Amino acid sequence: MRRLHGVHLPHAKSTAAEPFQPLPVPEKVLIPMQMHIGTPASPIVKLRQSVTVGECIGTAEAQFSADIHASVSGTVTAITEYRPVKGEPCKAVEITTDGEQTPCPAITVPHYSSRAEFLTAVRHSGAVGMGGAGLPAHIKLNPKQKIEHLLVNAAECEPYITADDRIMQEKFALIIAGICRILEVLEIPSCIIGVEENKPEAIRTLRKAIGTRSQITVRTLPSVYPQGAEKVLIYHLTGRIVAPGQLPADAGVLVMNVTSVCFLEEYFTTGMPLVSRGITVDGSCIQEPCSLTVPIGTPIRNVLDFAGCDMERMARLISGGPMMGVCLPSAEYPVTKTTNAILALPEPESRPTTACIRCGRCIRTCPLRLMPTELEKAYQRRDAARLRRLRVDLCMLCGCCSYVCPANRPLAESNGLAKAFLRKEATR
Amino acid sequence: MKLLRIENTPHIRDVLTTQRIMLLVIASLMPAAVSSVVHFGWRAALLIGFCMVFSTACEGLCRILMKREQTIRDGSAALTGLLLALNLPVTLPLWEAGVGCFIAIVAVKQLFGGLGQNFANPAITARIMLMLSVTEDMTHWIRPGESYDAISSATPLSGGEASLADLFWGTNIGGCLGETSAAMLLLGAVFLLALGIISPAAPFSYIGTMALCTLISVLANGGDMIEIPYQLLSGGLLLGAFFMATDYVTTPITTTGRIVFGIGCGVLTFLIRTFGSYPEGVSFAILLMNILTPYIDRFTVSHPFGVKPQKGGAAK
Known part of the structure; x- marks a missing residue:
């Protein structure tokens, strides 16, 4: 099999050995009702209503949507129009925190006895593809086609980002348990975890955690961007080709991001919906690059302040990686379910643009x-x-x-x- | 508060720029240029320097007259000047070399729109124009060490005697500045291949085809196998294959296309050398293939991943 092409990028993964540390709870969070692909959720809370961590604050009738939960305990202080950098405007709920982080009393460990109940539980977790795509998990986990391989996307091929890498190093047991759960419920015979070779520690830890489970394998991928692109990953792990207009399920595979798998398992053991996530904070304007666990909705300003950011030198604030991440116009934007990294970069080097020289x-x-x-x-x-x-x-x-x-x-x-x-x- | 910059993806870029590519190619030709000065003396240096400076001046003036943005900094004009100089005999009058630079930069490159737009290789076209117009001066070859007004001696391809070692090291043979030392050209070629500046597709298929054609001819007509390395090392083949048939602008853009291009060049060079009235065919072969490049490109469109080949070409 001839591998698909790509580029060798500088890795710049300086936070690979930085364990996740919790960001202090911010004073306010702004939680958009759309952090996923599909219909936005509608706020179900009122102004000045008090909320607790994990309480559902947004839900949608539509199937193709995801529930939204309060990431902090406190009081709803505004329900505003939110204009995301990409996509349509939607509502957002602002919560002023009380600092208690009281968990929602209604939270219980979800039980299921059938695939349908499992999917309902997933739906109530607010889970979406956490690698950046944001596809609601209950949609992804409900393919009509017969699935032969669960592919866990842990390539993390963009420079700087180590959020998946850290999850694999710290929560390997949850990841493996989560994979086993999905394989069992969806009756998928095998799972391949694809990891780029620049994460030797994660590969070692996962292999050890897998032990003798023969249905799960870890496959090392070359560090060539974009290994984590869905079609590329599927082809390199299974040799299968997803034809234009088809879904991975049509090729008999289901691709899930490793952080999403880990979150699902956490949810099924604690019942706590998606209210926080791990992110990488890096870039040459950040004084102390770090891995942080951040409540969803935290203003990026809080993250920058915590990591120490040279605001004078910073010219570009990027949500995501340097290849596909989006530029944010201000640090007031919140961390969302799909934010895996915050990069603070200086002005780019000036490069002259010339005519195409047809170098190919x-x-x-x-x-x-x-x-x-x-x-x-x-x-x-x-x-x-x-x-x-x-x-x-x-x-x-x-x-x-x-x-x-x-x-x-x-x-x-x-x-x-x-x-x-x-x-x-x-x-x- | 300071405004943040909004830009499209990606936010990082590779270090290679057009200018760096041109400078690297110029650097790769330096061994050949220095060796020509060693073999032919100070006038080689003068000719090379003159062509590089005059080509750049032509480009600069042209951009000013055409009211386009200045492009001399990209180094492509200097490279064209260097390549042209390496295709000239050391005794060529400077004004004729200047005419060559003018043809290359103004007529072939800028009138078609500048960098990236010319359909033919400027240096090769200029060399051919000079060959056809000032044939006598363009074929006045002297051997290394001879005085510049010595009577023209034959090049190896036009019947001169030369050993393979002479061809390889450029000693004791007549020819253009850059044609005479195979060793120095190969050194530059290895440098460019190692850095990934040129792709091996065109030069290797070119040289391979040349070798194959010569082999067939030797087998058919009965001759000495020494003819094969002799053909490969003599004349402008190495210069043409590694530095002209790899010109991005005037050769096909896909690897398949480049292989087709190289094979075409090989066959044409062989035919011209064997049956033509000119002793050397590299320039004509490359120019003819330059002209065919848009057609080769058309038939070597790369095939998108996962798309089934469709007959008739046009997808819905």
Whole structure:
């Protein structure tokens, strides 16, 4: 099997040996009603209502949605309009904390005796894909197709981020128990955990925790970005190809992020829904790069203050990794269910943009074998037919092409625009 | 509060830039350039320096006249000047070399839109133009150590005597500045291949095809096997294969396309050397294949992952 292409990035994983430490509970949290793909939840709390940790504060009638829970105990002080960096505006609940972190008295360990009950329990946990995608877990765990492999995505191929790595080093037992639970309930015969080779400690710990369970294997992946992209991961772990327009389940696999698996197991042992998560705080403007456990909704400013951030030098605040993360316009945005890292970076080095010199690096790096430079030219001409023929719709915006381009052309950005252009053309 | 910068992904970039690529290629040609000065004396240095400076000046002036942003800093004009100089005989009058630079930079490159837009290799086209217009000066070869006004001696390909060692080290043979020392060209080529600046696809398929064609010819006509290394080391083959057939702009963009390009160059070079009236065919072969490049590109479009091949090409 020929591996798909990609790029060797500087790892910069300086927090791989930094254990998670809890962030002090912030004074206020702002919890958006949409931290997942699908319909936003509707707030079910009133102004000045007091809430406890784990209490449901947002729920949706729609199946394709996820419940939202209070991450702190305190009082609801505002229900506001929230405008996320990406996506549609939604409501958000602001809670002023009382510092007690009283757990919700209604929380009980969930019990289930059937697959349907299991999925209902998952639905009430507020679980979503925590690697960044944010697909509600009860949707993902309910495939119609027969699944042969559960693939646990622990590639964590972006530089800096070590949130998954830390989870694997600290909560290996929960991860393995969670995998066993999912395999049993969904009747999946085997599980492969894919980890990039730059996490030897995590690989060792997981292998030890697996012991003699033959249905679970840990597979080492090369440290080539983007190993964690779903199609790439599936192909490298199983050799299966997810055709355009198909879901991983169509290829008989189910892919879950390792942190999501760990959270589900925690939920099934304690009953506490998704109210906090581990994040990496790094970047050259951060004085003390660290791994933190943060209540969902914590303003990023609190995280930066805790880790020590050179606000004068910081020019870019990124939620996620340096390849696919989004730039935040201010530090007032909250940590959400899908935030795996906060990076504070200085101004980028200035690089001249030149004409395309046709070096072909973008073509040779594209994991999906697209032709970014040709796509850029086609988009500049607004040539919808050629964009379709060259399959710009498959682009997953991993950014490899822009990264390697010596002419500094914004190829991935152009692909994003071209995809939007084609969608607009299709509806016209 | 200070405003934060909003930019599109990715937020980090590789260290390689267009300018660095050009400078690395120039650096890789330095062994060959220095060896030409050792073999042919000070005038080689003068010719190389003149072509690099004059090409850059042509590019700069052109950009000013065309009211486009200045591009001389990317180093591509200097590289073209260097490549052209290495394709000239040491005795060529400077004004003729200047005409060559003008053809390369203005006519072939800038009039088509500048970097990345030219369909033919500027240095090769300029060399061919000079070959056709000032043939006598362009074929006035002297051997290393001879005075610049010595009577022209034959190059190995035009019937001169040379041992393989002479060809490899560039001693005692006549030819263009950069054609004479295979060793120094190979040194530069290894440097570029190791850094991943050039891909091995085109040069290897080019040289391989050349070797294969010569082998067939030797077997068919009965000859000495020594003909094969002789063909590979002589003339501009190595210079052409590693430094011209790898030019990003004028060769196919995919690896498959580059292999097709190399094979085409090999066959054409062999045919011209064997049956043509010119002793050397590398320039013509590469130029002809440059012209075919858009067609090769068209038929070697890469195939997206997971998409089943469709007949007739056009997807819905």
